[in-house]
Amino acid sequence: SAVISQKPSRDICQRGTSLTIQCQVDSQVTMMFWYRQQPGQSLTLIATANQGSEATYESGFVIDKFPISRPNLTFSTLTVSNMSPEDSSIYLCSAERRVGGTDTQYFGPGTRLTVL
Amino acid sequence: RKEVEQDPGPFNVPEGATVAFNCTYSNSASQSFFWYRQDCRKEPKLLMSVYSSGNEDGRFTAQLNRASQYISLLIRDSKLSDSATYLCVVNNSEYSSASKIIFGSGTRLSIRP
Numbered sequence: 265s266a267v268i269s270q271k272p273s274r275d276i277c278q279r280g281t282s283l284t285i286q287c288q289v290d291s292q293v294t295m296m297f298w299y300r301q302q303p304g305q306s307l308t309l310i311a312t313a314n315q316g317s318e319a320t321y322e323s324g325f326v327i328d329k330f331p332i333s334r335p336n337l338t339f340s341t342l343t344v345s346n347m348s349p350e351d352s353s354i355y356l357c358s359a360e361r362r363v364g365g366t367d368t369q370y371f372g373p374g375t376r377l378t379v380l
Numbered sequence: 381r382k383e384v385e386q387d388p389g390p391f392n393v394p395e396g397a398t399v400a401f402n403c404t405y406s407n408s409a410s411q412s413f414f415w416y417r418q419d420c421r422k423e424p425k426l427l428m429s430v431y432s433s434g435n436e437d438g439r440f441t442a443q444l445n446r447a448s449q450y451i452s453l454l455i456r457d458s459k460l461s462d463s464a465t466y467l468c469v470v471n472n473s474e475y476s477s478a479s480k481i482i483f484g485s486g487t488r489l490s491i492r493p
Contacts, residue, residue: 373422
């Protein structure tokens with residue numbers, strides 16, 4: 265498995281501000297991703313963090329709202345911009361490793377965001 | 381129809397019981413399958429991959445039925461610590477691509493003493 269850390273683990277933010285979440289993997293991985301999980305719901309993929317190029321966003325998510333950086337193969341950041349209460353959620357990063365011939369995702373502990 | 385469907389539960393069973401969850405998927409070309417476990421306020425953690433021949437890990441048995449497009453998870457001799465939400469995950473991509481990974485909404489399991 266991969267050891268993945270995220271910070272902050274939680275934050276309470278004011279409407280209109282931005283928060284940057286950091287994700288660190290214990291070794292180099294090709295693929296890193298950012299997900300959102302709202303209370304009582306399953307995970308929704310926000311984007312794939314590409315090293316050396318712009319992130320690939322899923323439908324409904326845009327770079328202006330969720331800018332992502334991936335400066336190297338072990339680190340990525342997600343910024344939640346101009347926050348509103350609807351952005352309150354858990355944000356999870358994941359890294360993919362090949363295990364037994366199957367690409368498998370491992371998750372960081374998540375960042376619990378509350379927007380007032 | 382959702383791409384991956386699970387019974388949301390909750391399943392409330394006594395300690396020591398055997399419990400089974402099913403998950404159905406809509407894309408017949410799906411490539412790989414997983415069960416993840418998510419504890420309250422924690423991140424999902426890989427429980428086991430699901431192989432075509434079926435696989436077992438201790439008290440946990442996973443099976444795949446490609447013809448009927450469903451995956452199952454069987455937990456024998458359940459423990460209090462098995463209480464969690466179990467997520468069925470399907471990867472529809474032949475190549476590494478997170479955008480093809482679909483999470484079910486999860487099945488909640490509660491084991492009572």
